[in-house]
Amino acid sequence: MSRLSSTEPPADPEPPADPEPPADGGGATASDEAAVSDQAADDAPGDAGAPGAAPQPAPIDDARLVILDALAAELGDDLVETETLRNDIWVRVRPSAWRRTAEVCRSIGFDYFCFLSGLDWMPSTSVMRGEVASDVADDEEGDQADAAYPATADVEPATAGDAAEGAAEQTAADETGAWKTGHAGGDTRFQVFARLYSIERRLGLTLKSDLDDDAPAVDTWSDIYPGANWHEREAREMFGFEFVGHPHPVNLYLPGEFEGFPLRKDFPLLAREVKPWPGLVDVEPMPETEEEVPANGAPADGEPTGQEEPASQEAGS
Amino acid sequence: MTAVSEQQRMAYIAGQAADARVNVELQTEEMTLNLGPQHPATHGTLRIVARLDGEQVIDAEVVCGYMHRGYEKLTEVRTFPQVTTLINRIDWLSSFANEVPFILAAEQLMEVEAPPRAQYIRTIMFELSRIANITLFIGEMGVQLGAITPVFFAFRDREYVLNLIESATGGRFHPNYDRIGGLKEDLPRGWVAETHDAMKRIRTYCDQLEDLLMGNEIFEARTRGVGVIPADVGLSYGLSGANIRASGVDWDLRRDSPSPLAWKDLDWKVWTHPDGDSFARYWVRLQETREATRMVDQMLDGLPAGPIQAKVPRIIKVPAGEAWAHTENPLGEMGYYVVSQGGLGPVRCKIRSASFNNTSIVPWLLKGVYVPDIITILASLYFILGDIDR
Numbered sequence: 001m002s003r004l005s006s007t008e009p010p011a012d013p014e015p016p017a018d019p020e021p022p023a024d025g026g027g028a029t030a031s032d033e034a035a036v037s038d039q040a041a042d043d044a045p046g047d048a049g050a051p052g053a054a055p056q057p058a059p060i061d062d063a064r065l066v067i068l069d070a071l072a073a074e075l076g077d078d079l080v081e082t083e084t085l086r087n088d089i090w091v092r093v094r095p096s097a098w099r100r101t102a103e104v105c106r107s108i109g110f111d112y113f114c115f116l117s118g119l120d121w122m123p124s125t126s127v128m129r130g131e132v133a134s135d136v137a138d139d140e141e142g143d144q145a146d147a148a149y150p151a152t153a154d155v156e157p158a159t160a161g162d163a164a165e166g167a168a169e170q171t172a173a174d175e176t177g178a179w180k181t182g183h184a185g186g187d188t189r190f191q192v193f194a195r196l197y198s199i200e201r202r203l204g205l206t207l208k209s210d211l212d213d214d215a216p217a218v219d220t221w222s223d224i225y226p227g228a229n230w231h232e233r234e235a236r237e238m239f240g241f242e243f244v245g246h247p248h249p250v251n252l253y254l255p256g257e258f259e260g261f262p263l264r265k266d267f268p269l270l271a272r273e274v275k276p277w278p279g280l281v282d283v284e285p286m287p288e289t290e291e292e293v294p295a296n297g298a299p300a301d302g303e304p305t306g307q308e309e310p311a312s313q314e315a316g317s
Numbered sequence: 318m319t320a321v322s323e324q325q326r327m328a329y330i331a332g333q334a335a336d337a338r339v340n341v342e343l344q345t346e347e348m349t350l351n352l353g354p355q356h357p358a359t360h361g362t363l364r365i366v367a368r369l370d371g372e373q374v375i376d377a378e379v380v381c382g383y384m385h386r387g388y389e390k391l392t393e394v395r396t397f398p399q400v401t402t403l404i405n406r407i408d409w410l411s412s413f414a415n416e417v418p419f420i421l422a423a424e425q426l427m428e429v430e431a432p433p434r435a436q437y438i439r440t441i442m443f444e445l446s447r448i449a450n451i452t453l454f455i456g457e458m459g460v461q462l463g464a465i466t467p468v469f470f471a472f473r474d475r476e477y478v479l480n481l482i483e484s485a486t487g488g489r490f491h492p493n494y495d496r497i498g499g500l501k502e503d504l505p506r507g508w509v510a511e512t513h514d515a516m517k518r519i520r521t522y523c524d525q526l527e528d529l530l531m532g533n534e535i536f537e538a539r540t541r542g543v544g545v546i547p548a549d550v551g552l553s554y555g556l557s558g559a560n561i562r563a564s565g566v567d568w569d570l571r572r573d574s575p576s577p578l579a580w581k582d583l584d585w586k587v588w589t590h591p592d593g594d595s596f597a598r599y600w601v602r603l604q605e606t607r608e609a610t611r612m613v614d615q616m617l618d619g620l621p622a623g624p625i626q627a628k629v630p631r632i633i634k635v636p637a638g639e640a641w642a643h644t645e646n647p648l649g650e651m652g653y654y655v656v657s658q659g660g661l662g663p664v665r666c667k668i669r670s671a672s673f674n675n676t677s678i679v680p681w682l683l684k685g686v687y688v689p690d691i692i693t694i695l696a697s698l699y700f701i702l703g704d705i706d707r
């Protein structure tokens with residue numbers, strides 16, 4: 001989400017290779033000031049966090065549009081969907097083009113590998129997640145969220161059963177459209193996602209790809225971005241993704257004989273199944289706040305929420 | 318400086334080549350050296366399995382996970398305000414800095430922004446965390462090379478910073494001070510003056526350490542030209558922070574990434590070093606610590622008045638969406654990719670910690686080095702185990 005707009009030539013903040021930077025720190029001051037003033041100028045439209053500017057479309061600067069055009073030109077049909085929001089880019093590609101996407105990104109200047117991981121869009125079986133599925137009842141949920149926990153806690157272990165059952169439930173959920181997926185959409189339960197950054201352009205993007213529900217597999221990136229090696233090992237053991245061509249596909253964190261994929265939503269967090277999270281008491285309404293709490297966001301124009309002292313929530317617990 | 322280092326680097330490479338020739342002639346036997354998981358040089362439970370040919374490493378494997386706590390799973394069963402308690406423990410030497418990017422991601426989704434005073438105090442605490450973290454590194458690097466004194470200095474002067482953090486937040490190590498839309502509490506009385514004093518002390522400490530270590534023959538010989546990371550290799554491994562700036566990449570998220578925090582108002586400088594060796598990493602961190610004290614001084618002088626908490630609902634529900642927020646933490650780029658579906662807690666929270674990527678380069682970096690250099694290279698990369706294992 002760099003604010004360096006296209007008015008600044010991308011080559012400008014490039015690391016100078018002058019021989020005596022130990023004396024003056026790589027001549028950082030000049031580009032430093034440029035960046036600061038640029039930020040100040042760019043702050044005016046008020047994109048990222050400005051609370052009042054809700055209705056206007058998300059601003060996106062030209063440098064990012066150039067990236068999107070370049071990706072669209074190179075990938076063609078393999079580019080499924082893109083989304084821009086808060087001056088950030090999400091790009092979803094076909095899984096068959098996952099590796100090609102990395103090559104294209106590398107060739108258009110995304111030299112920094114940030115991370116790679118997985119997403120599981122199946123509604124969670126965890127107790128905490130109980131209220132999320134019922135977003136239709138969002139308005140009455142504020143005060144009753146915690147009241148809903150015991151009920152969902154009873155229901156959820158049934159769906160927690162085994163992976164096959166989870167998959168069956170998933171198709172049913174797909175038909176009703178109850179599953180939510182994130183930015184740039186998604187058609188399947190699993191997604192692999194990664195973030196790359198261009199040091200020269202000072203901007204990053206998030207790449208996503210849908211993976212098969214039963215046999216999630218995708219080509220490895222580890223020879224294009226060596227940093228992906230460990231991240232893919234982690235995604236492999238945590239989500240059960242297969243990275244075809246990975247040079248060293250062994251567990252990174254988990255013991256070798258570990259069964260199951262912990263970050264999948266159908267992998268129960270046993271400690272919570274046995275004993276409800278004691279911290280739930282934190283989200284109970286205080287006795288004096290009878291009125292309804294605004295369901296999501298909108299703090300500026302929301303009704304008075306009975307918060308005389310804003311940090312009272314933590315202080316009271 | 319550069320000329321000396323170049324010369325030493327050539328000598329080092331020539332030495333390696335000579336050794337390789339000898340090895341071919343003698344047909345020596347390989348040996349596996351197991352460092353850790355409890356080796357002092359690994360600062361925790363990290364294990365390095367190195368295959369050696371004589372004194373030289375043929376290849377090395379890093380075995381981590383001895384401290385894996387599954388934070389990404391645990392965040393999914395907590396509410397947004399509760400997550401900060403957890404993520405405090407990722408990089409435990411600069412706990413507050415871990416909280417900030419997560420809170421920023423949640424604020425992005427909620428479209429809330431903390432008031433200016435809160436942003437300033439956040440930034441001050443962030444930089445104090447950096448100082449508390451890096452002063453330890455500066456002292457400890459000496460220990461790895463046999464110099465005991467610096468680490469005593471480090472623990473002595475670091476204490477002043479920890480006291481400041483404790484007096485403002487209530488927590489010496491784990492402040493849990495940042496809130497969505499603001500902060501837990503305002504600063505206590507007299508804190509500003511005390512902080513100015515402590516910053517002076519830290520600057521003196523940096524000067525002392527520069528006198529003690531830099532220019533020391535042993536220190537220079539053991540760090541110059543050792544563990545050289547070219548910029549492009551570092552970037553493709555995702556190296557960040559001082560590690561990549563020491564390879565000449567002029568990139569600092571405090572300057573280069575838009576953030577509501579107060580860095581954009583300050584007059585400061587990003588330090589880089591072209592060499593990419595262990596010495597450069599040490600040097601850059603030392604300069605950054607000094608720079609951080611100046612930034613804290615500036616912020617204390619320009620501290621705005623006003624509230625420290627924006628209006629947020631008492632029960633925090635974060636609107637559905639995905640947000641990525643990252644900051645320049647003491648160890649490098651730390652970021653959180655937060656997925657919310659409108660509930661009380663995150664549906665998915667990918668924690669991108671700096672040490673994870675910084676350590677993943679170790680197998681590449683250790684190829685061909687000598688056994689004693691393993692220690693200095695690991696120390697100069699500077700990782701925190703909790704930041705690798707999460």
